[in-house]
Amino acid sequence: MNRREFNRLLSAGAIAGILPKSSFAFSSIKPNYDLPQKGNARLLHITDCHAQLNPIYFREPNVNIGLNQAFGRTPHVVGEAFLKKNNVTQSSIEAHAFTYLNFNSAAKEYGKIGGFAHLSTLIKSLRSSAGGTENTLLLDGGDTWQGSATAYWSRGKDMVQAANLLGVDVMTGHWEFTYQDEEVFSNVDDFNGEFLAQNIKLTEDALFEGKRSHDEDTGHVFKPYTIKELNGHRIAIIGQAFPYTPVANPKRFIPDWTFGIQNQDLQELVNAIKDEERPDAIIVLSHNGMDVDLKLAAVVTGIDFILGGHTHDGVPIPVVVKNSGGQTVVTNAGSNGKFVGVLDLNLDNGQLKGYEYKLLPVFSNFIEHDAEMTALIAEIRKPHLDTLTEELAVTESLLYRRGNFNGTFDQLICDALRHELNAEISLSPGFRWGTTVLPGQAITFEHVMDQTCITYPETYARDMLGNEIKAILEDVADNLFHPDPFYQQGGDMVRVGGMNYICDPTASFGNRISRMTLDNGKTIDANKYYKVAGWATVGSKAPGKPIWEVVSSYLRNQKVVNITKINSPELRNVKNNPGIVL
Amino acid sequence: MAISRRKFLNMLTIGSAACLTLLTPISAFAAWASDAFNATKPEDAYKNLFGSSDLAQSDEVKLKVPKIAENGGAVPVSVKTSMKNVESISIFVKDNPQPLTATFQIPAGTIPDISTRIRLAQTSTVTAVIKAGGKLYSKSQEVKVTIGGCGG
Numbered sequence: 133m134n135r136r137e138f139n140r141l142l143s144a145g146a147i148a149g150i151l152p153k154s155s156f157a158f159s160s161i162k163p164n165y166d167l168p169q170k171g172n173a174r175l176l177h178i179t180d181c182h183a184q185l186n187p188i189y190f191r192e193p194n195v196n197i198g199l200n201q202a203f204g205r206t207p208h209v210v211g212e213a214f215l216k217k218n219n220v221t222q223s224s225i226e227a228h229a230f231t232y233l234n235f236n237s238a239a240k241e242y243g244k245i246g247g248f249a250h251l252s253t254l255i256k257s258l259r260s261s262a263g264g265t266e267n268t269l270l271l272d273g274g275d276t277w278q279g280s281a282t283a284y285w286s287r288g289k290d291m292v293q294a295a296n297l298l299g300v301d302v303m304t305g306h307w308e309f310t311y312q313d314e315e316v317f318s319n320v321d322d323f324n325g326e327f328l329a330q331n332i333k334l335t336e337d338a339l340f341e342g343k344r345s346h347d348e349d350t351g352h353v354f355k356p357y358t359i360k361e362l363n364g365h366r367i368a369i370i371g372q373a374f375p376y377t378p379v380a381n382p383k384r385f386i387p388d389w390t391f392g393i394q395n396q397d398l399q400e401l402v403n404a405i406k407d408e409e410r411p412d413a414i415i416v417l418s419h420n421g422m423d424v425d426l427k428l429a430a431v432v433t434g435i436d437f438i439l440g441g442h443t444h445d446g447v448p449i450p451v452v453v454k455n456s457g458g459q460t461v462v463t464n465a466g467s468n469g470k471f472v473g474v475l476d477l478n479l480d481n482g483q484l485k486g487y488e489y490k491l492l493p494v495f496s497n498f499i500e501h502d503a504e505m506t507a508l509i510a511e512i513r514k515p516h517l518d519t520l521t522e523e524l525a526v527t528e529s530l531l532y533r534r535g536n537f538n539g540t541f542d543q544l545i546c547d548a549l550r551h552e553l554n555a556e557i558s559l560s561p562g563f564r565w566g567t568t569v570l571p572g573q574a575i576t577f578e579h580v581m582d583q584t585c586i587t588y589p590e591t592y593a594r595d596m597l598g599n600e601i602k603a604i605l606e607d608v609a610d611n612l613f614h615p616d617p618f619y620q621q622g623g624d625m626v627r628v629g630g631m632n633y634i635c636d637p638t639a640s641f642g643n644r645i646s647r648m649t650l651d652n653g654k655t656i657d658a659n660k661y662y663k664v665a666g667w668a669t670v671g672s673k674a675p676g677k678p679i680w681e682v683v684s685s686y687l688r689n690q691k692v693v694n695i696t697k698i699n700s701p702e703l704r705n706v707k708n709n710p711g712i713v714l
Numbered sequence: 715m716a717i718s719r720r721k722f723l724n725m726l727t728i729g730s731a732a733c734l735t736l737l738t739p740i741s742a743f744a745a746w747a748s749d750a751f752n753a754t755k756p757e758d759a760y761k762n763l764f765g766s767s768d769l770a771q772s773d774e775v776k777l778k779v780p781k782i783a784e785n786g787g788a789v790p791v792s793v794k795t796s797m798k799n800v801e802s803i804s805i806f807v808k809d810n811p812q813p814l815t816a817t818f819q820i821p822a823g824t825i826p827d828i829s830t831r832i833r834l835a836q837t838s839t840v841t842a843v844i845k846a847g848g849k850l851y852s853k854s855q856e857v858k859v860t861i862g863g864c865g866g
Contacts, residue, residue, distance in 0.1 A: 336790075378784040379862045390790075392780050561863060607861050618781050619858055626863075641837070670863045 182279025246469025328371025433457025546629025
């Protein structure tokens with residue numbers, strides 16, 4: 133990002149006809165949404181909206197540890213270190229968008245972020261200032277059909293409607309594949325844009341049985357790439373779905389599909405596209421996550437841009453990665469409708485001559501809503517409105533999830549599990565999605581669904597040996613802290629309730645977790661059984677009630693929530709890591 | 715190609731009942747290499763199979779196997795090479811109770827390109843060894859077997 137220009141524009145005052153009349157009471161600082169086109173083709177990128185149709189709050193992490201090569205490297209910087217690395221002014225509206233700093237007061241000052249009605253106005257404006265839909269593309273990196281109650285109840289259909297109205301041209305996926313495969317195909321068929329994935333193929337058995345595929349010679353389940361013509365220039369877009377979906381999420385919904393990073397296939401595909409299609413630029417629309425994308429950019433040549441998602445990192449300054457064929461620029465566009473990435477390309481004679489990238493924070497109070505989208509959202513929500521708006525309790529604490537270890541909302545879920553299922557210890561998955569609730573706000577059923585609505589929500593309570601619990605923690609810690617990003621499976625650390633431990637992220641597999649104790653201080657014995665409650669089992673369906681029923685029941689009884697103890701581990705050997713502020 | 719991949723695969727299965735398989739298992743050539751298959755350490759398995767554990771790492775051995783297994787019970791693995799005079803292709807899983815998992819004899823004139831599924835007891839290094847012109851060439855990769863879950 134060109135900071136000087138951004139800052140100048142921030143203070144420039146009245147701009148663009150998209151601002152609502154009543155927004156200025158909140159703050160004297162206004163974001164600038166007037167971006168004249170640079171170059172001759174504009175790509176707009178959104179990712180990981182997690183089905184948040186309405187504006188919400190979303191707090192960025194204070195723990196996002198990077199180790200080895202990733203130490204202090206984007207996106208593993210938080211708080212002040214983030215501001216410094218990205219030349220963002222202290223206490224600015226940008227600082228609020230990209231970091232957790234002064235979250236409560238800044239959230240009150242600047243208001244909610246995202247929302248499809250506001251996104252729609254902004255995207256229309258960004259398209260029209262670049263010559264309209266003829267010269268622009270809207271790319272969606274996925275995690276669009278999951279994350280809200282209405283998406284869960286409609287099996288993603290509400291989001292397909294909203295994405296169609298928003299005008300999404302191309303998308304790829306991850307949580308999309310947590311619906312049954314037939315439902316995924318039905319949604320893809322209803323989607324007006326193209327659904328791409330070079331790294332999803334039918335298993336050999338499924339191919340043999342003649343299951344649905346895009347191409348039975350190559351085995352691709354979905355179209356791997358597309359060519360779009362913008363302003364007379366040919367742009368190749370390759371889809372890269374989340375490579376570890378059948379490991380991180382249940383395989384039982386998509387038994388016929390096999391994933392993986394497939395960097396060798398990607399290299400062959402890039403080479404073939406260059407030879408056969410002669411595009412002016414090659415873009416990978418990726419759901420790998422930032423660290424995987426950075427490594428991919430180093431090992432695969434010929435890609436101009438990797439527009440990334442999955443890890444929810446708001447990255448204002450893209451990372452330029454050198455490789456043996458030249459360079460690849462890697463971005464990540466955050467989550468929850470909070471950002472729109474604007475990539476202006478200057479293409480000439482089959483070549484990329486230059487580019488300009490901006491990651492625009494979407495502050496809903498500063499953007500007029502789009503009436504048509506507002507009407508669609510109202511129609512989607514209408515049958516469920518009473519259920520969604522039920523106020524279960526009031527929170528005195530800020531409730532959020534995002535971060536390597538327990539967020540306060542995770543702690544609430546873990547406390548609810550222990551209390552309602554009468555367990556000593558609770559486990560909750562380290563997802564990156566889930567909206568934020570401010571102190572003093574009512575916790576609605578919708579908030580609970582924002583944190584929990586998955587297609588495998590069933591809870592369990594069972595006896596586990598101390599060493600089994602350790603094995604789980606070690607396994608998940610390795611999926612997060614493995615030195616090679618291609619071996620990182622994709623989520624944050626499993627959240628725990630009722631127990632404490634020491635974690636050394638820098639240690640080797642099997643040696644990161646130590647000194648496990650119960651909340652009462654007693655050591656967890658490797659050979660003793662403990663009653664453990666949890667949810668979101670990937671192997672087989674758990675027997676208990678859905679997690680949102682457990683949490684809602686707990687909240688109705690609690691009436692007031694105040695999170696005083698967080699079961700985050702005590703960390704070792706990361707004292708000077710710029711990816712952590714405690 | 716006028717014939718689809720699915721039809722081709724179907725034809726192969728129908729045909730395979732009537733013809734000999736292209737790659738004949740080692741047992742048809744010699745006594746079952748029981749010493750090699752029963753060895754519990756990779757070094758012993760190499761020695762018992764090849765008479766040597768002197769492996770030269772080579773990028774000419776094209777090993778394709780997932781970095782994280784979707785199912786540790788059936789991990790797809792394929793090995794190919796453009797090397798000449800290939801005699802055999804073998805697959806070893808370092809931390810399996812018996813590391814030697816499969817060995818394929820490659821008769822002269824056969825394209826050295828095999829694929830199969832292997833079972834991993836736990837996270838382990840998988841090594842493909844190609845014997846060509848009397849020498850041993852290898853390529854290794856770690857394959858992670860995880861309990862899964864928690865993905866972003």
